[in-house]
Amino acid sequence: MSTERCKHDFLLGQCGSCKEKPERINEQVFATKTGQVFHNWVDCAFLRIGQSSADSQGLRNHPIERKHWSSVFWTLGPCEWCCAFYNIQEETPIYCEAEIDGRWVTAQKIKERFTIYGHREIQVWFESLPDPMLLPDNKVRSHYPK
Ligand SMILES: [Zn+2]
Numbered sequence: 001m002s003t004e005r006c007k008h009d010f011l012l013g014q015c016g017s018c019k020e021k022p023e024r025i026n027e028q029v030f031a032t033k034t035g036q037v038f039h040n041w042v043d044c045a046f047l048r049i050g051q052s053s054a055d056s057q058g059l060r061n062h063p064i065e066r067k068h069w070s071s072v073f074w075t076l077g078p079c080e081w082c083c084a085f086y087n088i089q090e091e092t093p094i095y096c097e098a099e100i101d102g103r104w105v106t107a108q109k110i111k112e113r114f115t116i117y118g119h120r121e122i123q124v125w126f127e128s129l130p131d132p133m134l135l136p137d138n139k140v141r142s143h144y145p146k
């Protein structure tokens, strides 16, 4: 049985305040011992970058731990990349067009990041899907309202 506790010091699943998981935060999230943020995605690019910079500083590379959202939500911040869908939910949506199976479809642009050689990776969200998708910059273009 898990001995993880929420910030209210209850065992997970036994705290009334922690029953309601915030929308767009996953039930199971990921963190390292030294990390300042938690991640929705185990394969988040920022989680990998954090790990390799810890390596280059000669710090022990802490393993990625799976955590219940309520044990980290109030003590760590949400990752700006893989929790962007949560972070921007109060903001005015920005729309774009994304190429899916050869068709350009209107989507909400969630966040973008630079990868290598000036390329960008863009998170877009289609209303029919539960989570944003990651697309390269050549699959995403500005939205021109009709
Ligand atoms: Zn609690």
Ligand SMILES: [Zn+2]
Binding pocket: 038, 039, 040, 041, 044, 045, 046, 047, 079, 080, 081, 082, 083
């Ligand atoms: Zn992340």
